[in-house]
Structure formats: structure tokens, C-alpha cells
Amino acid sequence: MVKVKSYANIAIVKYWGKKDAEKMIPATSSISLTLNDMFTETEMEFINDEDIKIAVEKEIKKNRNCEDKFLGMTDLFYLNGELQDSVHTEKISKVVDLFRENRNQKVKISTTNNMPTAAGLSSSSSGLSAVIKACNELFEKNYTQSELAQISKFGSGSSSRSFFGPIAAWDKDTGEIYEVKTNLKLAMIVLVLNENKKKISSRNGMELCAKTSTYFDEWVKQSEIDFINMKKYLAENDFEKVGTLTEENALRMHKTTETANPPFSYFNEKTYETMDFIKNLRNNGEKCYFTMDAGPNVKVLCLEEDLEKLAGIFGEKYKIIVSKTVKL
Numbered sequence: 001m002v003k004v005k006s007y008a009n010i011a012i013v014k015y016w017g018k019k020d021a022e023k024m025i026p027a028t029s030s031i032s033l034t035l036n037d038m039f040t041e042t043e044m045e046f047i048n049d050e051d052i053k054i055a056v057e058k059e060i061k062k063n064r065n066c067e068d069k070f071l072g073m074t075d076l077f078y079l080n081g082e083l084q085d086s087v088h089t090e091k092i093s094k095v096v097d098l099f100r101e102n103r104n105q106k107v108k109i110s111t112t113n114n115m116p117t118a119a120g121l122s123s124s125s126s127g128l129s130a131v132i133k134a135c136n137e138l139f140e141k142n143y144t145q146s147e148l149a150q151i152s153k154f155g156s157g158s159s160s161r162s163f164f165g166p167i168a169a170w171d172k173d174t175g176e177i178y179e180v181k182t183n184l185k186l187a188m189i190v191l192v193l194n195e196n197k198k199k200i201s202s203r204n205g206m207e208l209c210a211k212t213s214t215y216f217d218e219w220v221k222q223s224e225i226d227f228i229n230m231k232k233y234l235a236e237n238d239f240e241k242v243g244t245l246t247e248e249n250a251l252r253m254h255k256t257t258e259t260a261n262p263p264f265s266y267f268n269e270k271t272y273e274t275m276d277f278i279k280n281l282r283n284n285g286e287k288c289y290f291t292m293d294a295g296p297n298v299k300v301l302c303l304e305e306d307l308e309k310l311a312g313i314f315g316e317k318y319k320i321i322v323s324k325t326v327k328l
């Protein structure tokens with residue numbers, strides 16, 4: 001059995017849209033922080049048909065009338081202790097296919113997230129990258145971090161950035177995924193406004209926006225400039241500019257949802273209130289900036305040196321996850 005740990009990442013310049021879904025070429029280059037305290041732990045081992053039969057029978061005993069859910073499963077996938085149905089398992093099986101010769105090599109994957117799953121909290125980036133790391137060990141591939149990142153993007157684009165840290169970039173033109181250097185010690189506070197699963201996955205959301213948003217071309221153009229500028233501001237260790245651009249880039253990404261057909265939004269009322277709260281704090285001298293992904297939760301970008309003070313302020317009002325970045 002192998003056991004690995006992988007970290008979530010949250011983008012400060014967003015990947016939103018695919019230029020070529022088959023080759024996994026993103027429409028926009030992206031930059032993210034890899035977070036030390038938001039992670040997935042994954043165990044993986046080889047199993048046989050009998051193991052699958054026993055696990056499914058056990059599940060059916062617990063929960064009658066659910067036979068159909070587990071039909072045709074060729075692997076076992078447990079998420080936070082719960083056996084996943086064939087639809088979910090198939091998604092992970094496809095990722096394992098990137099490493100195995102054929103489906104006769106069956107595996108059991110047990111994965112635990114230390115954060116809510118699929119609420120736009122980037123559990124997919126740590127989850128997918130963890131499976132990739134586990135496969136690398138179980139199938140004894142010895143791939144480099146760069147090679148693993150390149151494989152991981154086929155599971156989920158953003159997961160590719162979890163192989164580098166504290167800051168990672170994914171370049172749409174070269175396809176490269178690499179570490180970005182800065183002397184800034186960045187950190188994040190996730191404000192958990194809603195732990196429910198997101199209504200529109202990032203995959204479906206970005207596809208709808210790329211196809212129908214009247215603002216999408218402009219988003220792609222502006223994002224190209226954002227990527228260049230963000231790397232410059234990071235190299236210059238200019239936190240104010242990094243923070244300001246983080247907010248602008250996130251709002252531009254979300255403008256593509258408002259201008260899609262049909263229009264939609266990942267935000268709720270609390271998201272808007274929270275953005276205002278952060279702006280007010282800034283007006284009072286605090287160094288903090290917001291970003292949001294495919295969900296209503298707000299992530300606060302700050303400096304590590306302010307983490308404790310800001311966690312105190314946000315912790316009074318919100319359920320928070322506080323995290324430094326991790327050096328990989």
C-alpha cells in the first residue's frame with residue numbers, strides 16, 4: 001500500500017476556459033498559491049474482483065435498493081470513508097488508466113480531504129494530484145514533478161499546479177507548469193460561507209462561458225496581461241499590486257458567468273457582503289484582498305506576517321480555514 005499527501009491550490013490569476021479540451025490547453029495562463037493546511041491524504045493498493053464484490057455487498061446491506069449505483073465498478077474509491085458510486089469511481093478510474101496497462105490492475109483508493117469537498121474550495125486540485133502521486137508510487141513510475149503535473153492536468157487542469165509551491169504557474173502558450181519565485185510570504189484565509197456542493201462544476205461553468213459569454217474574448221485578452229503583470233509584481237515583491245490584481249482578475253473571471261447565455265453566478269448575497277467587508281478592512285489599513293472560484297466562498301489573500309491578526313478578525317464573523325503556503 002502507498003500513502004501520499006497533496007495540497008490544494010488557489011489561483012490568484014485564474015484558469016478559466018479551455019482552448020483545446022482534448023490536449024488540455026487552457027484559454028488562460030494561471031498562477032496559484034499551494035496551501036499547507038488544505039490537503040488530501042490518499043492511500044492506494046491493488047485489489048481483486050473478490051474485494052470489489054465484498055465491498056459492494058457490504059454497501060448494499062447497509063443501504064438497500066442501491067444495487068444499481070455500484071454496477072460495473074472496476075475499482076473501489078472511498079472518499080472520506082464512504083464508498084463512491086460507479087459514476088464517481090469511473091472518473092477516478094480514468095485517472096488511474098493514465099498509469100496502468102489495463103483495467104485488470106484493479107485498485108482501492110481511500111482519500112480524505114481536510115476541507116469540504118466540491119464547494120469551490122479547491123479540494124479537486126489536492127484530490128486529483130494526490131491520486132496522481134499515489135499512482136506514481138504504486139505503479140513505480142518515478143516520474144518527475146513536472147511530468148506528474150503534465151499528467152495531472154488531464155484529470156483536472158488546476159490540479160497540475162499542486163505539484164509546485166509555494167507559488168505555481170501554468171503557461172497556456174508553452175504548456176509548462178513551474179514554480180514562480182518571490183520573496184513575499186503569502187497566505188490565505190478561506191471564509192467558508194457555504195459548504196454545499198457547487199451547482200455548476202468549474203468544468204461545465206467554464207465551458208458554458210467559453211461558448212456563450214459575450215465577454216469571454218476580452219477576458220482571455222486581459223488575462224494574458226494579468227499573467228505577465230502578476231509575475232512582474234511577484235518578482236518585485238509588491239504585495240499591494242499583487243493583491244489588487246488578484247481581485248481584479250477574479251472579478252473579470254466572474255464577469256464571464258454574468259455575460260454567459262444563460263447568465264449565472266457562483267456568488268450569493270454573503271459573497272457580496274464579504275467583498276465589501278474586505279474592502280472596508282483595507283480602507284482601515286489592513287492588508288487583505290479577496291478572490292473567489294466556482295463557488296460562493298471567499299478566499300482572503302494576505303501576508304504570512306498578518307495571518308494571525310487577520311484570522312482573529314475574520315474568525316469572529318466567519319468559519320475560517322487559515323493556511324500558509326507550502327514549499328514543495
Ligand code: DP6
Nearest residue numbers: 011014015156157158202203293294
Ligand atoms: C475557478 O481545474 O476544476 O478554480 O480542468 O475542467 O477539471 P477542469 O477544471 P478545474 O477548474 C478550476 C477553475 C478555478 C480557477 C483556477 O483554479 O485557476
